[in-house]
Amino acid sequence: MAFELPDLPYAHDALADNGMSKETLEYHHDLHHNAYVTNGNAAIAGTEWEGKSLEEIITGTYDASAVAQSGIFNNISQLWNHNQFWEMMGPGASSMPSELESALKDSFGSVDEFKSQFSAAGAGQFGSGWCWLVKNADGGLAVTKTENGVNPLCFGQTALLGCDVWEHSYYIDFRNKRPAYLTNFLDNLVNWENVASRM
Numbered sequence: 001m002a003f004e005l006p007d008l009p010y011a012h013d014a015l016a017d018n019g020m021s022k023e024t025l026e027y028h029h030d031l032h033h034n035a036y037v038t039n040g041n042a043a044i045a046g047t048e049w050e051g052k053s054l055e056e057i058i059t060g061t062y063d064a065s066a067v068a069q070s071g072i073f074n075n076i077s078q079l080w081n082h083n084q085f086w087e088m089m090g091p092g093a094s095s096m097p098s099e100l101e102s103a104l105k106d107s108f109g110s111v112d113e114f115k116s117q118f119s120a121a122g123a124g125q126f127g128s129g130w131c132w133l134v135k136n137a138d139g140g141l142a143v144t145k146t147e148n149g150v151n152p153l154c155f156g157q158t159a160l161l162g163c164d165v166w167e168h169s170y171y172i173d174f175r176n177k178r179p180a181y182l183t184n185f186l187d188n189l190v191n192w193e194n195v196a197s198r199m
Contacts, residue, residue, distance in 0.1 A: 002041045003054070003076075005034045006083055014091040018188040024172045031169055033082040040075035047072070051130060054080045055153060062154040069148070077149035085164055090191035100196040107141035114143070119182040121145040122165045130180075133161040135199060160198045161190065 008014075008029055013022040044050045049057045054076055061073040069077075101111060108114040114133070122131035125145040132144045134157040141160070144152065152159040163185050170181035 001051070004066075005029075005037045006086070008086055008090055015089065015189060018091060019173060019184040020089070020189060021173050024169070026042060027172065028164075028169055029082070033079070036075045036079040036082065039071070040079050043072045043075055049076075054083075058151070058153050062150070064154075069150070073095055074149045077151055077153075080153070081149060081151050081162060081164070084159060084162055088161055088191055088194055089185075089189045090194070094190065094192045096192040097196040099191060100199065103141055104197065115140075117143040117184050118161075118163070118186065121180060122163050122182045123179045125165050128166040130164060131163050132157075132159055133195070134158060135160055158198060160193065161195045 008025065008124055012025045012029075015025065016022055044052075044057065049060065049072060052060070057072065057076045058080060061076070062083055063069060063073075096111070104111050104114045108117060118131055118133060119145050122145065125131060125147070127147065129145060129147045130151065132146065132152055134142055134144055134152045137159055142157075144155075144157070146152075146154075149172060151162070164184060165178060165182070174181040174184075
């Protein structure tokens with residue numbers, strides 16, 4: 001069965017007061033995300049990957065030794081990344097559950113230090129990519145960054161929080177100010193209850 005574009009978990013204008021405009025969501029979700037769905041379905045049609053889950057395709061087609069990933073990986077991984085991204089945000093204030101706060105303090109020393117490392121990873125990702133809060137196999141938390149569509153599944157990690165730092169995710173609202181976009185993401189957009197639920 002072909003993959004489908006999931007509906008946003010909120011209205012297109014629901015994040016506008018938090019710094020992500022209706023126009024951004026219309027372009028990012030309705031056009032960019034949908035293109036990954038369309039192109040991903042076309043890429044796997046008639047291959048061994050047709051009928052597999054997103055996670056199976058991502059881990060099965062990722063090539064750590066490759067200079068560039070395949071079209072199947074790129075589109076399917078970006079489809080998965082965006083499915084997570086919309087769920088990781090939400091309108092209105094979201095307080096951080098105590099278990100997540102404790103885990104961040106254990107791994108980073110403080111919530112502020114986590115935010116600093118997360119923002120630095122996103123700002124420091126050259127070109128397109130993502131920054132992540134991940135849970136490693138040993139249960140510890142870490143901040144990582146990945147190029148293009150690569151994500152934590154490729155490294156056996158659990159993605160707790162991811163921020164898209166491709167220009168299309170922030171250019172309408174923040175122009176070339178990626179650090180400001182990252183600060184706003186952490187302070188005003190993250191659904192911390194969703195992040196905690198992934199632990």
